Amino acid sequence: MRCMHRYARQKAGSNRLRVRSRLMKSSQAKSRGILDCQDFSHTACGLDAFYWLHEVLYTASGCYSIGENISLGSGNKGDVRYTMSGWLHSDGHRQSLLNPGFRHVGVGVVRGWYKGYNVRVWTAHFGDLC
Secondary structure: OHHHHHHHHHHHOOOOOEEOHHHHHHHHHHHHHHHHHOOOOOOHHHOOOOHHHHHOOOOOOOOEEEEEEEEEEEHHHHOHHHHHHHHHOOHHHHHHHHOOOOOEEEEEEEEEEEOOEEEEEEEEEEEEEO
């Protein structure tokens, strides 16, 4: 998935993203939370959309920009290419993915059961610190 992000941003003329361990942890936790709560939304489990970014202290400096893309799918609709295609064909997701103001990324994927279907839940967290 990181290679897909790199390719899409390069084609769009955006800067290359650097992987940050805190964003990897937050995105993985968000994907896990979506399955745990059976709530596919940016505010899964009734939490603020960026709860997990705050939990890993990415936002501790007080000066930051952050974004999030999520996706859920079973079978080939949960694979890397399908997920990336969906994000690129959605205005809001594409804006987050290609935003030149973001310099950091973390991507998490969790496989599990969602409402009776074996799925993959993808979360991409984007950010920049001042």
